[in-house]
Amino acid sequence: MTATELTLRRPDDWHLHLRDGAMMRTVLPYSSGNFARAIIMPNLVPPVVRGDDARAYRDRILAALPPRHDFTPLMTLYLTETTDADDVAKAHEAGLVSALKLYPAGATTNSDSGVRDIDRIMPVLERMALLGIPLCVHGEVTDPAIDIFDREAVFIEKVLRRIVDRVPELRIIMEHITTEEGVQYVWEGGPNIAATITTHHLIINRNAMLVGGIRPHYYCLPVAKREKHRLALRRAATSGNEKFFLGTDSAPHLDARKESACGCAGMFTAPNTLSCLAHVFEEEAALDHLEAFASLNGPAFYRLPPNDTRIRLVKREVPFDVPAKIATDEGMLTVFDPGFPLYWHPEDALSVDQGAKP
Ligand SMILES: NC(=O)N[C@@H](CC(=O)O)C(=O)O
Numbered sequence: 001m002t003a004t005e006l007t008l009r010r011p012d013d014w015h016l017h018l019r020d021g022a023m024m025r026t027v028l029p030y031s032s033g034n035f036a037r038a039i040i041m042p043n044l045v046p047p048v049v050r051g052d053d054a055r056a057y058r059d060r061i062l063a064a065l066p067p068r069h070d071f072t073p074l075m076t077l078y079l080t081e082t083t084d085a086d087d088v089a090k091a092h093e094a095g096l097v098s099a100l101k102l103y104p105a106g107a108t109t110n111s112d113s114g115v116r117d118i119d120r121i122m123p124v125l126e127r128m129a130l131l132g133i134p135l136c137v138h139g140e141v142t143d144p145a146i147d148i149f150d151r152e153a154v155f156i157e158k159v160l161r162r163i164v165d166r167v168p169e170l171r172i173i174m175e176h177i178t179t180e181e182g183v184q185y186v187w188e189g190g191p192n193i194a195a196t197i198t199t200h201h202l203i204i205n206r207n208a209m210l211v212g213g214i215r216p217h218y219y220c221l222p223v224a225k226r227e228k229h230r231l232a233l234r235r236a237a238t239s240g241n242e243k244f245f246l247g248t249d250s251a252p253h254l255d256a257r258k259e260s261a262c263g264c265a266g267m268f269t270a271p272n273t274l275s276c277l278a279h280v281f282e283e284e285a286a287l288d289h290l291e292a293f294a295s296l297n298g299p300a301f302y303r304l305p306p307n308d309t310r311i312r313l314v315k316r317e318v319p320f321d322v323p324a325k326i327a328t329d330e331g332m333l334t335v336f337d338p339g340f341p342l343y344w345h346p347e348d349a350l351s352v353d354q355g356a357k358p
């Protein structure tokens, strides 16, 4: 018998970009209506570097929440070469930060303030290991000589292995892994290494972006790779293995910024991500592992309890419509198109309109 209904503990999103201001007010309800918690990426301009920045950003997020949405933003700090370990310790003690985020300088959107020389952050990493603060990593090298499709695999060999050797007690999340090498490294690694996987990297390979014309809305970083890598990601995500969990990396950019001679990296996936995931897990005959991926493995790695409340996903008889574009005060925003109709629907998720602020 095929399942048509699924009840899960309420999921969390372990990698999310909410941006700020008008954009944040538009995109936040799509996450807060479905997810209980999310790790909030700190790559604002200027970045969220100090504990006080995280507190102020968290308060702006909470103030923008629709009234009935019960959502906890888990804040992160943007690691720089001058990050003050004492400030990190203070912010952690105050319950303000859940992780620090390492961006190699120049690797992705708003990463200019990131790290150039890994040796310079070793003292902070050692302090984090002592305090039990995990490190989230955008794992791509930026060496212009390295092909963009190889940057994740090279990062693992050249940078990640060094960090793990130097600070073995540090808990590390390789964010948005996109390769077979990433899957293998995390699968075989010790208990202090885990990975997030996005919804879109389970669905598209690089052909989606490049065949029949260049499709900027499928451009993100790390860039989608060959089919064999997508299949490896699917095996990892649907395996139930506790080292892999959902981080949507929903990363909205206005259409005008995406559809440009130099379009920005990032896909806006929050509005349909759970429907897409149920579709993928059903295709892999692994619906029984969706809860582990979306709701259990993440909290376990972050040492938080799983959520008490539950959501119900129902497979409808006819596909439902997700808007292709959403209006913000600053322009239009394109929603990720998985390329197939969506039948699985989170029935009792709070909609964007429910209690949304005028
Ligand atoms: N994933 C992306 O392509 N873009 C992210 C940054 C990131 O997560 O690397 C963004 O902030 O737009």
Ligand SMILES: [Zn+2]
Pocket: 108, 138, 175, 176, 221, 222
């Ligand atoms: Zn990233």
Ligand SMILES: [Zn+2]
Pocket: 015, 016, 017, 041, 249, 251
């Ligand atoms: Zn991201």
